Amino acid sequence: MPILELSAADQTLIASGDTALLDIYAALPPGLYPPFPPVELPGGLSGLLQRGGFAQNFFFAGEILGVTFQAPSGRLVRAGGRVVKNVQGYDLTRLFVGSFGQLGEAVTVTLRLRPGVAARQVARPGSLGAGLGHRARFIWEAQGKLHLMHFGHAREVEAALAKFGGEEVSAPADYRPLFPDGIGPGEGGPLRDLRFGWANGAAPPVAPALFSKVAAAL
Amino acid sequence: MPILELSAADQTLIASGDTALLDIYAALPPGLYPPFPPVELPGGLSGLLQRGGFAQNFFFAGEILGVTFQAPSGRLVRAGGRVVKNVQGYDLTRLFVGSFGQLGEAVTVTLRLRPGVAARQVARPGSLGAGLGHRARFIWEAQGKLHLMHFGHAREVEAALAKFGGEEVSAPADYRPLFPDGIGPGEGGPLRDLRFGWANGAAPPVAPALFSKVAAAL
Numbered sequence: 001m002p003i004l005e006l007s008a009a010d011q012t013l014i015a016s017g018d019t020a021l022l023d024i025y026a027a028l029p030p031g032l033y034p035p036f037p038p039v040e041l042p043g044g045l046s047g048l049l050q051r052g053g054f055a056q057n058f059f060f061a062g063e064i065l066g067v068t069f070q071a072p073s074g075r076l077v078r079a080g081g082r083v084v085k086n087v088q089g090y091d092l093t094r095l096f097v098g099s100f101g102q103l104g105e106a107v108t109v110t111l112r113l114r115p116g117v118a119a120r121q122v123a124r125p126g127s128l129g130a131g132l133g134h135r136a137r138f139i140w141e142a143q144g145k146l147h148l149m150h151f152g153h154a155r156e157v158e159a160a161l162a163k164f165g166g167e168e169v170s171a172p173a174d175y176r177p178l179f180p181d182g183i184g185p186g187e188g189g190p191l192r193d194l195r196f197g198w199a200n201g202a203a204p205p206v207a208p209a210l211f212s213k214v215a216a217a218l
Numbered sequence: 219m220p221i222l223e224l225s226a227a228d229q230t231l232i233a234s235g236d237t238a239l240l241d242i243y244a245a246l247p248p249g250l251y252p253p254f255p256p257v258e259l260p261g262g263l264s265g266l267l268q269r270g271g272f273a274q275n276f277f278f279a280g281e282i283l284g285v286t287f288q289a290p291s292g293r294l295v296r297a298g299g300r301v302v303k304n305v306q307g308y309d310l311t312r313l314f315v316g317s318f319g320q321l322g323e324a325v326t327v328t329l330r331l332r333p334g335v336a337a338r339q340v341a342r343p344g345s346l347g348a349g350l351g352h353r354a355r356f357i358w359e360a361q362g363k364l365h366l367m368h369f370g371h372a373r374e375v376e377a378a379l380a381k382f383g384g385e386e387v388s389a390p391a392d393y394r395p396l397f398p399d400g401i402g403p404g405e406g407g408p409l410r411d412l413r414f415g416w417a418n419g420a421a422p423p424v425a426p427a428l429f430s431k432v433a434a435a436l
Contacts, residue, residue: 052307059280061312077428089270089316090429094279098307210295210436211308217435218428 003027004108011113012065017046017106022172024111032113035063037121037138037149038172042183046106051183052098055140055147055193061097066110069096069103071218077103080110095214100204102215116151123147124166128192136160141192142173221245222326229331230283235264235324240390242329250331253281255339255356255367256390260401264324269401270316273358273365273411279315284328287314287321289436295321298328313432318422320433334369341365342384346410354378359410360391 005014008029015024022040036048037055049067053060066080080093096103126146132139136148137160147169150160178190181201189199207215220234226247233242240258254266255273267285271278284298298311314321344364350357354366355378365387368378396408399419407417425433 059277061309062277062280089318089423090320090425091279091312091316092429092432094309094312095432098309100307102308205307207308211310213435214310214313214432217431 008032008113011115013111013113014108015045015111016108017044017049017069019045019109021045021048022174025172028113031115031117033116033119033151034111034113035060037140037147039142040172040174040176042176042179045109047183049097049106049109050099050101051185052100052195054198055138055149057135057137057139057194061094063112063114064093064097064109065112067093067096067106068108069106071104072102072215073218075218076107077218092218099211099215100207102207102212103218114151116153116157118154118157119149119151120157120161121147121149121169122161122164122166123169124164128194134160134164136164139194142175143178143190226250226331229333231329231331232326233263233329234326235262235267235287237263237327239263239266240392243390246331249333249335251334251337251369252329252331253278255358255365258390258392258394260394260397263327265401267315267324267327268317268319269403270318270413272416273356273367275353275355275357275412279312281330281332282311282315282327283330285311285314285324286326287324289322290320290433291436293436294325295436310436317429317433318425320425320430321436332369334371334375336372336375337367337369338375338379339365339367339387340379340382340384341387342382346412352378352382354382357412360393361396361408 002016002019004016020040021036024034025038035056041048041054048054068076068078071077080091123145125144128141134148136150138149140147148161148164150157175191179200183198184202184204185196186199186202187197189197191198220237222234223232238258239254242252243256253274259266259272266272286294286296289295298309341363343362346359352366354368356367358365366379366382368375393409397418401416402420402422403414404417404420405415407415409416
């Protein structure tokens with residue numbers, strides 16, 4: 001089991017970069033949630049960070065409290081830590097989130113967990129488009145169905161899913177078989193969230209030269 | 219007037235780095251708020267970003283959508299932009315927030331604004347300490363008084379300030395005269411927030427060597 005350390009009191013989780021997303025869901029006590037929905041995607045936690053998250057309707061990088069990564073140079077870079085309020089400054093953590101592999105692989109990741117006494121996930125036929133005014137914490141489109149997932153106080157959860165309809169989803173989905181050649185941002189694929197379409201075998205976005213220069217300095 | 223562009227529809231503001239914090243408050247239409255309380259501090263907006271914000275009880279860097287800064291090399295670095303959901307990846311914006319001058323000065327900053335139909339600021343004698351369970355958006359200690367400020371729905375504002383007591387504060391404070399030799403994190407100074415004490419003439423925290431290496435690459 002690759003999960004390293006759960007602190008329910010601090011509402012933080014330290015996990016190895018190769019941890020599967022659903023293994024994190026399985027390891028959490030009732031009432032605590034990670035910053036991703038209960039689905040499995042290629043590359044586990046490290047892959048998720050490299051791609052900048054999945055399905056979030058909030059600022060994903062703010063939920064990553066720290067990351068230790070092995071830079072392409074081989075150097076082990078420790079960034080951030082188990083501190084919720086980003087006290088330190090000089091923060092390299094956010095550089096890793098959305099780096100699409102330019103900064104190497106995450107070795108360990110410290111996630112902020114958030115509490116919820118209630119949680120629901122619903123799905124109905126549909127697609128992401130303009131005017132989707134939903135406040136659900138996670139919103140995504142998978143194989144022609146639109147999914148919303150939210151957790152929080154019971155009343156918040158009802159409000160976030162109100163007027164959406166659809167049917168309850170209770171089993172986590174494993175989307176890995178949809179991406180035999182890897183997952184990347186692109187059109188025409190089986191998944192879409194508020195940031196990107198996600199397609200099988202799609203290459204990462206072209207990195208700005210300056211970002212590559214920074215990556216080479218690590 | 220150094221403010222460059224306000225978009226009330228997008229809830230974003232682009233301002234030059236030398237813009238005074240209270241000039242931003244003065245320029246905003248009723249019902250929109252920036253990610254700092256109505257106080258003036260040394261260095262204007264650029265200084266605020268370099269220090270990682272002031273008084274926030276939330277993730278400050280997530281409210282900075284983009285920054286153009288002049289690196290010590292002289293290079294003008296454009297990071298992020300006017301996009302709320304951090305779509306792009308390869309994000310150098312967060313590197314600037316809390317960089318304490320290592321990455322140079324902000325030339326222009328794009329702020330996320332947030333709506334509030336109500337806003338209140340209260341103060342009473344007291345100091346920041348353990349067990350301060352307040353959810354107010356901004357919390358700080360100034361010259362022996364504890365300040366809370368919140369905006370949002372009227373009911374949220376009342377809830378955030380409940381049981382605190384104190385008296386209403388309506389005039390913005392100019393704290394610049396308290397820091398004739400510059401402001402830095404340190405004990406014994408006239409200001410304190412949830413991250414640091416702020417003292418006159420205090421030096422920035424020592425930067426990790428790797429952060430300096432990254433800064434030198436820009």
